[in-house]
Amino acid sequence: MIDNQRPTRLEVNCETGEVAEIELTAEEIADRAAAQAEFEAEQEAKAEEERAKATAKADLLAKLGITEDEAKLLLSCRYHQRTASKNRYSNQSAEWCA
Numbered sequence: 001m002i003d004n005q006r007p008t009r010l011e012v013n014c015e016t017g018e019v020a021e022i023e024l025t026a027e028e029i030a031d032r033a034a035a036q037a038e039f040e041a042e043q044e045a046k047a048e049e050e051r052a053k054a055t056a057k058a059d060l061l062a063k064l065g066i067t068e069d070e071a072k073l074l075l076s077c078r079y080h081q082r083t084a085s086k087n088r089y090s091n092q093s094a095e096w097c098a
Contacts, residue, residue, distance in 0.1 A: 007032070 006023045013020075024032070061071060
């Protein structure tokens with residue numbers, strides 16, 4: 001059996017502690033439905049963007065002929081080389097990346 005009751009909201013009077021359960025109006029129900037649809041559209045757009053980024057990344061790695069781990073290693077070495085050369089007080093050497 002499907003419950004045909006209208007959705008409700010709770011209103012709490014903080015001064016008295018009184019709690020009132022109030023049925024939503026048709027306008028409030030429509031607003032909630034619109035907000036839900038907007039949220040779902042935003043989530044789908046974010047998911048599509050993430051899929052596009054992942055595809056572009058995979059395509060680039062395939063084009064370069066390297067794995068994701070190899071790309072991370074290469075980028076990590078480049079970072080260490082730059083920071084070691086800029087920091088004259090550093091005792092770290094970037095030679096291990098060469």
